[in-house]
Amino acid sequence: MDRRSFLSRSVALGCSLAASPLLTPVSFASAPGDKRLVVIILRGGMDGMGAVAPYGDAGFSGLRGPLTLGDEGYIDLDGFFAMHGALRPLLPLWQDQQLGFVHAVSTPYRDKRSHFDGQDLLEAGGFSLQDGKVRDGWLNRMMGHMSGQNAEMAYAIGSDPLNILGGAQTVQRWSPDVDLALSSQAIRLAQLVTKDDPAMSAALAEGLRLADSDGDAVAVEGGMQDMMSMLQDNAAAGRGTSYETRVAKFAAGRLRKDARIASFSLNGWDTHANQGRVLARSLSALSDVILTLKSELKGPAWKRTAVVAITEFGRTARFNGSKGTDHGTGGAMVLAGGAIRGGRVHADWPGLNEADLFQRRDLMPTRDLRAYTGWLIRDLFGLPSGAVERDIFPQLDLGDDPNLLL
Amino acid sequence: MSFDPILAEIRFGCGLSPNIAPSESVGEFLAGLDRPDEMADRFPIESFPEFRLRMVKREELQKEFRKNRGTDAGETLRKEIRLLKKQARLDHWTWMASHVLRRTHSQTPFKERIEGFWADHFTTAGKAGVIRRGVSPFVESAIRPNMSGNFSDLLIASVTHPLMVHYLDQDRSAGPNSRQAKKKPGKFGLNENLAREILELHTLGVDGPYTQGDVRELAELLTGLTFKANKGRHFQKSLAEPGEEIVLGTSYGGDKPHIRDIHVVLRDLAVHPATARHMATKLATHFVSDRPDPDLVAAIERVWRDSDGELSVVYEAMLRHPMAWTDRNPNFKQPFEFVSSAARALNVHPRTVQSLTEKKMRQRFFDPLRLMGHIWQRPSGPDGLDEDDSAWITPQGMAARLQWAVIVPSLLVPQLPDPREFVKTALGSRANDTVRFAAGAAESRADGIGLVLISPAFQRT
Incomplete structure (x- = not known):
């Protein structure tokens, strides 16, 4: 059932506030199993070779210079790949086999290297952009193949559009940077003035509930001054615990309850200049997000969770003139979670000799990233291969099973 | 009515x-x-x-x-x-x-x-x-x-505009048999994006009587239409597909491709009955209700067809129809309508807005609109904003509106009006006892103004 039909149904039936589906999500059918999926979109094009360096390839140092391993540098993973030092906090997860990587993959997108198109294709899950834009996202199409939907099943978090979750299936949206701060009197009066409009009043009630549960309180006693200072406190809190961490915390909170799918974006991967500093910062945010998900999902739920981070394309194999990398093709994916069979880097490694590179400039993608994502969702949610290869990811050949899950 | x-x-x-x-x-x-x-x-x-x-x-x-x-x-x-x-x-x-x-x-x-x-x-x-x-x-x-003339002029001005040619990839499209494609095989190819959106979004509508074949033929007819900063929008013959194209059963173009052929097909699409139907429905949905009265849609459609899309008489047909004034299933303001109508009710002084720094424009307008679901001038797709009210009446959207309504007005006027007066200014004859009570019972002027703005009487149209 899509959002349109359930809202109009609640209006048509003249539902009272208490019976509104927005307020009582558990009144719907039980959730489809207890597996959880978090899809993180790394916007800007993560440098896969910077995040997970193939230092065992003889061609690597010729392209990127010598690699420093050890406390101040990269962390060896398997004698061939080493992960960036900013991911060091994730080392225990790697050792527990709850962290893994996929390398030398990309979407079917080639040649133009535009963020705009690359992200469109990444989120649509399609094979090509030539036929115009596909307007729904692959995560939403995936939901169409799952039984026992409930209104709280999927969350798009943050204020960017997240087309990956766009489409016919109901998706909840929330951004933790809505900083409501109101007196209890104002909250009561706001509920009063909207009470005769069922759709508005249900949405407001749910908004107040979510705002109260996203890490900063809504009700504040006192006048305008208090409210302004509370907003500033929230802004300060936002600086202390980063926005990304708040997003992850909120996602975990929903996933502990009825949500099974959550998606959000991390920005800051377009490392055209001074890559050393910029990439470290973005990887460190990703590491914080994964650790926040783990600590907030608390044990059993984490065991049933798969986190996958994907990006629109990788970057050039060589550094450019400003100590950065430009838009490329083949890149890496990050896998994490208690449900993951981690501790390994999956790759059909293409090599780094000049002739091995895509158009002599980018890491050659040897496999469609949709094949890995496809196997992951197929096994996590028990989806038929046919649905994955035709509807969710059109024109995909799943190929060999990479055995991503426990 | x-x-x-x-x-x-x-x-x-x-x-x-x-x-x-x-x-x-x-x-x-x-x-x-x-x-x-x-x-x-x-x-x-x-x-x-x-x-x-x-x-x-x-x-x-x-x-x-x-x-x-x-x-x-x-x-x-x-x-x-x-x-x-x-x-x-x-x-x-x-x-x-x-x-x-x-x-x-x-x-x-x-x-x-x-x-x-x-x-x-x-x-x-x-x-x-x-x-x-x-x-x-x-x-x-x-x-x-071009808003009060003929729709065909508006259509041509918009879809052949440099920005649209860029946005929908027309500047990347070349006819499979064009000179450029033959010279550098594999480098140039047909891109159907603009053609598809013209048929699906701008004219006939997604349920319109066209096929994938029509999309492709129209895309071939559009080849040659391109844009470069230094030349502006222009027609580059070396990209154009030679020969006629059949769109909706009519033949266009010929051996000497010319931008005139594109204008001709756009004029035909502008007066197609499916376009009249599509646009009449969209106008009534946007301005009156998500579930507009069928008689209202039919009246607008009839005038569109009879006048070949003369927009001023189309608007008049809508405004003169009794069902344009019904209070059944009223619409919900989209975010920019909400924010700007609040500024109008507050009579915000031009200097106040004109003197805002980039940071303050973001804080007062861009960021709140984003949280309400509308990322200003950064569309997520060529289909634009959702006409469906349920896309806007969301928990996050309502919370963001409430937040804006309580805080931002006080930053836009030197002194907030008395909320009891503001009920009359902002709502006129639509004020009801609940809103009047809430405005009077609020603990501060800011709360009172916010409560008036968040009320259904203000947000529903």
Whole structure:
């Protein structure tokens, strides 16, 4: 059932506030199993070779210079790949086999290297952009193949559009940077003035509930001054615990309850200049997000969770003139979670000799990233291969099973 | 039910204002479309031809920069490029301020609303660099001068506009048998994006009587239409597919491709019965209700067909129909309508908005709109904003509106009005006892104003 039909149904039936589906999500059918999926979109094009360096390839140092391993540098993973030092906090997860990587993959997108198109294709899950834009996202199409939907099943978090979750299936949206701060009197009066409009009043009630549960309180006693200072406190809190961490915390909170799918974006991967500093910062945010998900999902739920981070394309194999990398093709994916069979880097490694590179400039993608994502969702949610290869990811050949899950 | 001055301002205008009297008749309400454009004079927005010069300059500097890379001159050029980009960014905030102020102070508010409707119908955006700031100049040059004439002129101005040609990848499209494609096989190919959106979104509608074959033929007919900053939008014969194309059973073009062929097919699509149906439904849905009365849609459609899409008589047909004034299933204001009608009710002074820094424009307008679900001039797709109210009445959207309504008004006027007075200013005859009570019971003026703005009487139209 899509959002349109359930809202109009609640209006048509003249539902009272208490019976509104927005307020009582558990009144719907039980959730489809207890597996959880978090899809993180790394916007800007993560440098896969910077995040997970193939230092065992003889061609690597010729392209990127010598690699420093050890406390101040990269962390060896398997004698061939080493992960960036900013991911060091994730080392225990790697050792527990709850962290893994996929390398030398990309979407079917080639040649133009535009963020705009690359992200469109990444989120649509399609094979090509030539036929115009596909307007729904692959995560939403995936939901169409799952039984026992409930209104709280999927969350798009943050204020960017997240087309990956766009489409016919109901998706909840929330951004933790809505900083409501109101007196209890104002909250009561706001509920009063909207009470005769069922759709508005249900949405407001749910908004107040979510705002109260996203890490900063809504009700504040006192006048305008208090409210302004509370907003500033929230802004300060936002600086202390980063926005990304708040997003992850909120996602975990929903996933502990009825949500099974959550998606959000991390920005800051377009490392055209001074890559050393910029990439470290973005990887460190990703590491914080994964650790926040783990600590907030608390044990059993984490065991049933798969986190996958994907990006629109990788970057050039060589550094450019400003100590950065430009838009490329083949890149890496990050896998994490208690449900993951981690501790390994999956790759059909293409090599780094000049002739091995895509158009002599980018890491050659040897496999469609949709094949890995496809196997992951197929096994996590028990989806038929046919649905994955035709509807969710059109024109995909799943190929060999990479055995991503426990 | 017939024309009601208060409802006209709320439903078809920009909301009630404390110092602008509502129009008394349909005639007066529509007359504003053809009067001298006072709002454009008071709150200017750059035209696209002027804006294009920025892109030309950017390319010239880039070319020079490439020649001088690594030298002091190169460094100077790099700084100039950065400044040029920054200036475009800063100017685009002043254009946003102009859009807000036009809605706040217009004596002819239907003009602003219908501009919003068409700007969204022809949703477009720049993808990277300076052209990202080109949306307001596109609206100012392609939409605003063409809103009360014939739809075919509006259609041609919009879909062959440089920004649309760029946004929907027409500048990447070449006929499979064009000279360019033959010269460099594999490098040039057909891109169907613009053709598909013209049929699906701009004219016939997704349920319209066209096939994938029509999309492809139209795409082939469109080849040659392209854009370069220094040449503007132009027709490049070496990209054009030779030979005739059959779109909806009619043959267009021939061995000598010409932009005239594109104009001819667009004029035919503009007067197609499916376009009349699609646009009548969309107008009634946008302005009146998500579930518009079938008689209302039929009346607009009939006039569209009879007049071959003469827009001023189409608007009049809508406003003269009794079911345009029904109070059943009223619409919910989209985020920009909500924010700008609040500014109008508060009679926000032009200087207050014009003097806002980039950071403050973000805090007061751009960021709140984003949280309400509308990322200003950065569409998630060519289908534009959702007409379905349920896309906006969301937990996050409502929370963001409440937050804005309580805080931002006090930052836009030197002193907030008495909430009990504001009930009358903002709601007129729609004020009810609940809102009056809440406005009086609020602990502060800011809360009181916020409660009036969040009420269904203000947000429903």
